[in-house]
Amino acid sequence: MIKPELPQGTTCAIAGGGPAGMMLALLLARAGIDVTVLEKHPDFLRDFRGDTVHASTLNLIDELGLGPRFAAMPHNLVEQVTVDLGEQTFRLGDLNRLPGPHKHIAMAPQWDFLEMLATAAETEPTFRLRRSTEVTGLLRSGDRITGIEYRTASGETGALKADLTVACDGRGSALRAAAGMRPRQFGVPIDIWWFRLPKHPDDPQGPRARGSVPTGSWCYWTAETTSNAGTSSARAPTRRCAAAMYRCCATGSPKWRHGWPPARTPSPVGTT
Numbered sequence: 001m002i003k004p005e006l007p008q009g010t011t012c013a014i015a016g017g018g019p020a021g022m023m024l025a026l027l028l029a030r031a032g033i034d035v036t037v038l039e040k041h042p043d044f045l046r047d048f049r050g051d052t053v054h055a056s057t058l059n060l061i062d063e064l065g066l067g068p069r070f071a072a073m074p075h076n077l078v079e080q081v082t083v084d085l086g087e088q089t090f091r092l093g094d095l096n097r098l099p100g101p102h103k104h105i106a107m108a109p110q111w112d113f114l115e116m117l118a119t120a121a122e123t124e125p126t127f128r129l130r131r132s133t134e135v136t137g138l139l140r141s142g143d144r145i146t147g148i149e150y151r152t153a154s155g156e157t158g159a160l161k162a163d164l165t166v167a168c169d170g171r172g173s174a175l176r177a178a179a180g181m182r183p184r185q186f187g188v189p190i191d192i193w194w195f196r197l198p199k200h201p202d203d204p205q206g207p208r209a210r211g212s213v214p215t216g217s218w219c220y221w222t223a224e225t226t227s228n229a230g231t232s233s234a235r236a237p238t239r240r241c242a243a244a245m246y247r248c249c250a251t252g253s254p255k256w257r258h259g260w261p262p263a264r265t266p267s268p269v270g271t272t
Contacts, residue, residue: 002024007163008058008160008161009031009147009160009161010035010036010128010160010161010162010163011034011035011162011163011164012025012028012033012034012035012036012162012164012166013035013036013038013085013147013148013160013162013164013165013166014036014037014038014164014166014168014226015033015038015135015148015165015166015167015168015169015173015174015175016037016038016039016040016135016167016168017037017038017039017041017044017118017129017131018112018114018166018168018170018172019110019113019117020168021037021168021169022037022114022121023060023165024066024166025037025116025117025127025129026120026124026127028126029121029124029126029127030124032261033126033183034126035126035127035128035161036128036129036130036160037127037128037129038130038131038133038134038135038148038150038160039129039130039131039132040132040134040135040169040178041131041132042106042131042132042153043111043131044110044111044114044115044118051107051108051109051110052105052106052107053070053075053105053107053108053113054105055095055098055100055102055103055104055105055108056100058102058106059100059101059102059103060068061085063110063176064103064120066116066117066120069116069119069120070108070113070116072108073108073109073112073113073116073209074108074109075106075107075108075109075110076106076107076108077107078095078104078105078106078107079094079095079096079103079104079107079272080093080094080095081093083093094097115175130150132152132153133150133151133152133153134150134151134174134188135148135150135169135174136150136151136157136174137149137161137174137175137178137234138165138175138178138179139160139161145165145179146161146162147159147160147161147162147165148160148162148165148175150259152238167179192272214260239268
């Protein structure tokens with residue numbers, strides 16, 4: 001079972017239990033290295049944007065002996081990526097040409113993927129996962145980083161010494177800021193707004209996009225248990241953005257036309 005209590009020290013402390021943090025922890029634990037992961041959420045059941053598992057990752061999953069577990073998870077396999085422009089459909093990618101045994105990518109709920117990694121890692125005696133524990137800062141000894149500071153959901157604070165500290169706490173990384181590292185930001189010509197839409201059993205499978213070039217509006221369909229749609233509308237207000245997405249997605253999609261959008265503009269799951 002996962003050992004909930006934090007020790008005073010560890011060989012490797014990982015901030016963040018996302019795909020990078022959990023995969024690294026599993027690999028280190030299987031190599032016999034003492035590793036502790038601190039994850040600020042109580043579980044993995046929340047909204048993610050990265051539900052794509054690429055062929056190279058599927059190969060790694062096989063090498064780790066987790067192929068059967070992944071196959072038992074809810075997922076869809078995608079062999080082609082297409083985009084609809086007007087009445088025409090264009091193929092952007094044919095994944096059947098990929099090298100190796102997996103000539104596809106998989107669309108799988110990330111919470112299931114992370115739980116699979118955690119379950120595999122918890123069988124290793126050198127692995128420890130502490131949930132509901134947020135990393136807030138770094139421990140230092142002179143110019144050397146010697147561990148991390150943390151805060152639990154109950155407000156308790158503490159410190160964990162580590163020979164190696166790895167920041168896997170996302171784009172708004174607290175550890176990156178604490179280390180004085182500043183990411184370079186680059187402007188982009190579009191915004192992406194994520195929304196939930198109802199999905200039906202006979203809906204198209206695989207990533208699919210509909211575009212309207214003159215208006216700059218796009219709708220991106222993902223074949224998952226729940227679907228996300230994105231729309232780019234150059235800093236447009238929320239309602240205009242949602243309306244543009246509706247006009248774009250509704251074309252050729254009767255199920256989306258019927259009863260959507262609602263009278264009240266839905267709140268986006270997130271923006272990019």
